[in-house]
Amino acid sequence: MANAASGMAVNDDCKLKFLELKAKRTYRFIVFKIDEKLKQVIVEKLGDPTQSYEDFTSSLPENECRYCIYDYDFVTAENCQKSKIFFIAWSPDTARVRSKMLYASSKDRFKRELDGIQVELQATDPTEMALDVIRGRAN
Template sequence: MFGLRTALLLLVAINVLVNGYQDDGYLDGELEVLLKRLLEGLEEEERGYELKNLFERESMSGIEFDEEVSTIFNDMKLRKTLKWITFKIENKKKIIKDQSAEPNDNYGDKTQFDEMKAKLTSEPRYILYDFKFDSKEGRKINKIAFIFWCDDNAIIGDKMIYASSKDAIKKAFTGLGLEFQANTMAQLDYETFRAEVEKKA
């Protein structure tokens, strides 16, 4: 946009120097068009600058995560202490643990996933789920995935703060390689996620 602005300014200056203004004090038609284009360009540039600043402010939300978050992930990875856990932002200040469940070998992987899913509401949540199943070829797959649940019907302010704080909590999950996002219950589908986990296992 800076290049366009410079070019238009030069054209305006040349036009004024060569043709001057009309006697009645109004700009001639060609110069008026150039100025209009210049103003539109400046307005567009200003809007882009404002949007950039807004994005930067929201991405620097200042949300911290509880030290326990890293410990929970490491225990899930090494000791298999939890099947799944959800995290929430408390008072718009800190990410803390919310709900969780231990592994239950009496139930299949999908059943435990659906139990976790049933506990979610329209409020956004960060989720860690420990997928454990046999592939079609008989390979045993055990992978932890990060799921960002952000319901389309959630409050806009909550959506913004959870989205802008997502990278903060992910930093606590060293070595995590699987990430999903769901905005509707239909998208929060076990079979879809399982297929992706199997591809990357």
């Protein structure tokens, strides 16, 4: 694991699915995981546009790190329909230390591959990415 600090490779499917979310709004959310055997970030789960924020948060593993993209729709104070693309680094306190280090060291490189992220959030427990936190960061 000499080059673990340099970050993981990013599977092309990750970029493709992100572009589909951004341009066509094909998905509500995407959950990515690091596949340590393949030494790359892969798509773990796709949420269709009808799924809720609760569907998204319940799809995250309780004791494992993940990277997530969430397309948040909201209405502004001026009554305009808007959406923001959130990047959420899910790193629960209960995850293995090695896993947390791996995700932390690969995060910036992975994020650079996804052009169009508007808000970044780091969460170590569900309250740090509750819907009201998302709402607050979107405005």
